[in-house]
Amino acid sequence: MDGMPRWNAYSQDCPTRLVLDRVADKWTVLVLGLLGDGPVRFNQLRRAVEGLSQKVLSQTLRRLERDGLVSRTAFPTVPVTVEYTLTPLGRTLATAVDALRAWAEDHIEAVLDAQRAYDARTAGGNPGQR
Amino acid sequence: MDGMPRWNAYSQDCPTRLVLDRVADKWTVLVLGLLGDGPVRFNQLRRAVEGLSQKVLSQTLRRLERDGLVSRTAFPTVPVTVEYTLTPLGRTLATAVDALRAWAEDHIEAVLDAQRAYDARTAGGNPGQR
DNA sequence: CAGTATCCTTTATGATACTG
DNA sequence: CAGTATCATAAAGGATACTG
Numbered sequence: 001m002d003g004m005p006r007w008n009a010y011s012q013d014c015p016t017r018l019v020l021d022r023v024a025d026k027w028t029v030l031v032l033g034l035l036g037d038g039p040v041r042f043n044q045l046r047r048a049v050e051g052l053s054q055k056v057l058s059q060t061l062r063r064l065e066r067d068g069l070v071s072r073t074a075f076p077t078v079p080v081t082v083e084y085t086l087t088p089l090g091r092t093l094a095t096a097v098d099a100l101r102a103w104a105e106d107h108i109e110a111v112l113d114a115q116r117a118y119d120a121r122t123a124g125g126n127p128g129q130r
Numbered sequence: 131m132d133g134m135p136r137w138n139a140y141s142q143d144c145p146t147r148l149v150l151d152r153v154a155d156k157w158t159v160l161v162l163g164l165l166g167d168g169p170v171r172f173n174q175l176r177r178a179v180e181g182l183s184q185k186v187l188s189q190t191l192r193r194l195e196r197d198g199l200v201s202r203t204a205f206p207t208v209p210v211t212v213e214y215t216l217t218p219l220g221r222t223l224a225t226a227v228d229a230l231r232a233w234a235e236d237h238i239e240a241v242l243d244a245q246r247a248y249d250a251r252t253a254g255g256n257p258g259q260r
Numbered sequence: 261c262a263g264t265a266t267c268c269t270t271t272a273t274g275a276t277a278c279t280g
Numbered sequence: 281c282a283g284t285a286t287c288a289t290a291a292a293g294g295a296t297a298c299t300g
Contacts (some may be wrong), residue, residue: 019234068244099226104149114198
């Protein structure tokens with residue numbers, strides 16, 4: 001009961017890592033958040049997330065689809081329309097991810113304050129640091 | 131009430147993005163998880179997370195400290211001992227992050243199944259793909 | 261509209277060596 | 281032990297052009 005540390009090692013192939021490596025990603029979190037409200041089309045997503053290029057969005061969506069979190073439906077209109085929706089599995093994740101977004105909104109001020117305090121403490125000669 | 135889409139734009143300087151960009155990160159999530167159980171030393175963290183180099187750990191910890199999520203305490207032993215602990219603010223985030231880790235553990239199998247199914251569907255000529 | 265393919269730049273990370 | 285500094289390399293991302 002003493003040789004065994006309580007901080008488990010996160011080995012690279014443990015389940016948590018396997019999923020977390022994919023899911024704990026900036027774009028994934030944002031996209032999942034947007035899909036939480038219902039089906040959204042590709043270009044709606046791209047426009048909704050500033051700084052997200054179509055290349056990266058495309059990669060993000062394909063990964064989410066592969067992971068079974070999002071489903072892709074193409075409608076045979078001209079030009080084609082494609083909707084992305086959360087799967088039931090994806091909805092359960094979106095809930096957890098939503099907690100993260102809620103935390104961000106609730107604590108943004110505290111974080112910014114901490115950053116300013118840290119920078120003031122730290123920087124003798126590098127103020128206003130990025 | 132119709133010109134206004136319900137999918138808010140995540141502008142690059144909106145509060146959510148500002149915090150999420152830092153927090154929705156693989157290493158951050160793992161480190162926060164380990165710190166949730168109590169104070170941990172630098173090299174304990176490094177050893178606990180396979181694949182995490184001291185350089186990246188150092189960066190991650192400094193960022194967490196700057197954000198006011200983690201506090202760093204150096205003990206004047208020889209050689210020096212440094213403990214990292216969650217701040218009260220960090221503890222609130224660790225809770226949300228813990229939901230993510232719990233989700234990963236609960237749904238890893240479903241995700242892996244989805245991946246296998248996707249690859250089988252997709253791959254005509256690229257089986258066993260990474 | 262919803263992508264894929266390519267090239268090229270920027271960023272992140274890994275290895276190594278060194279300090280208090 | 282707990283880091284920082286530096287350099288080389290790999291990975292991610294942006295711009296552009298093109299397709300069904």
